[in-house]
Amino acid sequence: MSIKSVFDQHCGSLKIDGAFGKAVLAFANNFVNKNEDHIRFFGNGLLSTEIKWLPSDTTRYFTEILKADEEELQDAIFKLPSINADHKVASNAFNLSVIYLVHRTLTSQMPLAVKENVATKLLSILQYKFFSSILNHFFRWGVNPQIAQRTYESMNFKYDLRVHRNWFTLCEAKSRNMISKQSIHIQTFLKFNDDDEIQYVLSDAQTRCRSTIKNITELYYIVRSEGSGISVTSSLMEMEGEIGVRDLKRHSTQYRRYLTGLIGDGASFVRQNLVDIVAEANPSGNANNFQMSLYYLSSIYNNEKEKKVREFVERALDFSFQLITDKGINERNLAEVMLTIKGAVNASRNVSREVVFLRTEGDKLIRRAIGKKSPYPVSGERTAVILYLVLRAMTMNYYSNQPAPVS
Secondary structure, eight states, rough: OHHOOOOOHHHHHOSSSHHHHHHHHHHHHHHHHHSSHHHHHHHOOOOOOOOOHHHHHHHHHHHIIIIIIIHHHHHHHHTTTOOTOOOOOTOHHHHHHHHHHHHHHSSSOOOOHHHHHHHHHHHHHHHHHHHHHHHHHTTTTTOOHHHHHHHHOOOOOTTTHHHOOSSHHHHHHHHHHTSSSTTTTTHHHHHOOHHHHHHHHHHHHHHHHHHHHHHHHHHHHHHHHHHHHHHHHHHHHHHHSSSOOHHHHHHHHHHHHHHHTTTTTTTHHHOOHHHHHHHHTTTSSSSSHHHHHHHHHHHHHHHHTTTHHHHHHHHHHHHHHHOOHHHHHHTOOOOHHHHHHHHHHHHHHHHHHHHHHHHHHHHHHHHHHHTTTTTTTTTHHHHHHHHHHHHHHTHHHHHHOOOOOOO
């Protein structure tokens, strides 16, 4: 048995004709235009996690295009001696089926131009899936849209994405190259008789997609460090200069009173330069969700029903101030303050009552703020909010001398 014989057995009766071609084109078009996020993603050249390949997309593909049972097909593929189930990309029934359908399309009786167009769309669908997986893996906490825009503007024409201007045309170009006469894979598509070569088409295509994202991601982090490092560092130094040498334990009550008195005023509570400092020190969190959570906290803080939220704020301050005192941290060194609190809150071995409370209630608060449910991961944003609360209290003197921004 071979990959070809398995697919012929399960999909051999599938007609590759005009109706099939229309179904492929419709599927690709529907995915690109699925929602506003997808339309925005495919229409520009920015790094983003807006593209989502969902299990429902796979189900639709097997129902509308391949017209086969996914589980039965996957089981049959795993039984082949040439298949290693640990190779997730090269052994996946969906991925292999795309290569099979490209083979059937290119060797069909449809006109040449139609065959090439349908084969290109099939391979584009495969790349939509690959790019969705890779982008959401690389940027689990999301992408800063401002930095993504600056990254695109910083690209030269060595970047394929800059050459093709947007993700849609990039996928089309990559797919068309795969079936060109010069392609290293064209004979595999036409013959489809070598299991190793068939699997190599997939591993090569996925590697190339990953390389595209990896190169742009490296530029993204260079742009981020160059664009924000100087301003963040200077702001931090300026704030530290306003913190007088004092006994934190004796002044903690004053800090707490100051913070709890202004949280309800979003314009006074949320200061952009401090948001940027905390986000920079805590890159595992999504910066947009973090800032959204701060405004949400501000909006509900004075509600009589939000006792747990107020308790969360007070205990976050108490825990952090006590930690700073116990560790002998210089409160004027805000970078060290953040590092110490972050380490204590995120340490998996730290199961103290206070830390568990801050994690539990903090996660609940963030998920409410961004409209997500458990087990959606929010630990990065939760830690960022705790750091922000502490630093916003400790920079009392700095911000007391500055007017609140106009909201």
